[in-house]
Amino acid sequence: MRKAASPFIPLIPINRKSGRPLHRQIYEAFRSTIVEHNLNCGQQLPSTRTLASELGISRIPVLNAYAQLLAEGYFETRAGAGTFVSSSLPDRATRSERRETSSIKIASGPRRISRASVLLPPYKRAPWSRRHGAFSAGQPALGEFPLKVWANLVVRHARKPVARSLGYGDPMGLKELREVIAVYLRTARGVRCDSQQIMIVSGSQQALDLSARALLNVGNSVWVEEPGYWLARHMLTAAGCRIVPVPVDAEGLNVEAGIKECGNARLALVAPSHQYPLGVTMSASRRLQLLQWAREAGGWIIEDDYDSEYRYESNPIASLQGLDDSCRVIYIGTFSKVLFPSLRIGYVVVPLDLVDHFLAMRHAMDVSPPYLYQAVLTDFIAEGHFARHIRRMRVLYSERRNILVRSLEREFRSLWQVVGDKAGMHLAVSMPERFDDREIAMRAARESLWLWPLSPSYMGKPAHHGFILGFGSTTAAEIPGAVHHLLTLMDTPRNAISATGTATRPGIQ
Ligand SMILES: Cc1ncc(COP(=O)(O)O)c(C=O)c1O
Secondary structure, X not given: OOOOOOOOOOOOOOOOOOOOOHHHHHHHHHHHHHHOOOOOOOOEOOOHHHHHHHHOOOHHHHHHHHHHHHHOOOEEEEOOOEEEEOOOOOOOOOXXXXXXXXXXXXXOOOOOOOHHHHHOOOOOOOHHHOOOOOEOOOOOOHHHOOHHHHHHHHHHHHHOOOHHHHOOOOOOOOHHHHHHHHHHHHHHOOOOOOHHHEEXXXXXXXXXXXHHHHHOOOOOEXXXXXXXXXXXXXXXXXXXXXXXXXXXEOOEEOHHHHHXXXXXXXXXXXXXXXXXXXXXXXXXXXXXHHHHHHHHHOOEEEEEEOOOOOEOOOOOOOOOHHHOXXXXXXXXXXXOOOOOHHHOOEEEEOOHHHHHHHHHHHHHHHOOOOOHHHHHHHHHHHOOHHHHHHHHHHHHHHHHHHHHHHHHHHHHOOOOEEEOOOEOOEEEEEEOOOOOHHHHHHHHHHOOOOOEEOHHHOOOOOOOEEEEEEOOOXXXXXXXXXXXXXXXXXXXXXXXXXXXXXHHOOOOO
8 A cells, every 4th residue: 555645735825914813824725725626635734733833833723724624624534644635525627627717817918939839740649559459560579578677676776876876967878878888889780889979868759859959950951761750750840950851762761862852951860770661771872872972961860770679581780870981970779669668768879079069968958867777777788688688579579570471461462562571570561552541540440450551651642551560569379360350451352452462562662
């Protein structure tokens, strides 16, 4: 059972010069606070002794006020527990109703907000993004995470706080964590870095925000992949950038198309290891072309490497940053996919000459990352649990991916083309345009299948309709049934699919 809370002390204005007795002032203050619903039914109240001491008065007027409020039914006492706002007062308005009926009127005159606030679409979860379950994109196998090990490490650090764990931290992040990440990135991801260049952030999203603040001015043009990661686009919108969608084909971002559209862009945002959502890996020649563009145009490249630890048919592909001789790549990684998203820890590898700028910007933003989970994560990596978890998950996801691909082939024959299944925790299927992917995704969500439609990943006219199918959190046993279920939602008899299959087969060109 939860221990009784130490109640908050309500604001009680006491005026010793007013001539009104103190007990009356206390009584009226409580009564009006309760009537205005600023104290909840059943909320615990401070003891008379505590309140008297806080108000700097004797206990007698407080006792008198409490007695009156008890007699009138505003307060109630519970044996051994203390005094509470009566739980039998008439039903309260809900918080939102309260807001509507509030006597506070919004002051007249303009209520100016930023351009970015107007431009950003309102926060609203899409129907297909609401739950965990079959096909939900970007969700790791949370049930497989070694929670016991993690919990022991949390307890170890929470029980033995050191001085620095409670004070302000280094805006770059915990030194020991940066050191183990540097070893990991150099070894497993081919990133050229040392720990001085690594800044700990609260996930890729903050890394993007920080990079935009450090590198971009309002109105700068930025290449983004088309189709691409919608939340990154929102961040760039908030930064006031001109977003230039550059098509992605089977080799990744089409650099020539980008140069043609806007050669002097300030920055290109790419996910070369496993593009989101199509899952393609950027070819070597495109990587070199992109680096050449950045060198010649004085542009920056942000490499978003969010889930490439998992590669199934070859060794993980080395990072783009590792090929960069002119220090134009800002490399971003995250623990959201490889561990769990609520951890909110990621990192940025910053070119050495930019470190001071990123550092000053970070300090001005939120001072430093919180200590506890950085320390826990350091030990999790240093003690080998991280590498072990990745190895286990690679086997698990590989099995899930194989079953998903086979089930799709069996149920959908050649009508759907599977792309991007060589890495990560999702693949994409592309289907003929006559199917409305949003509408099907909406229908699927009503039946607990969490498909992301492909078309909303485009800023312009979608070149492909289809779905992003996550397999990280869908068990091997669930997959065949879920794929069959999906087929029944397509409103198309199976023989019609096989009859039309080859003729309309789409592809990522
Ligand atoms: C392309 C891409 N980048 C990055 C992320 C991870 O973001 P974060 O580290 O903020 O959780 C995601 C999550 O779905 C993603 O799809």
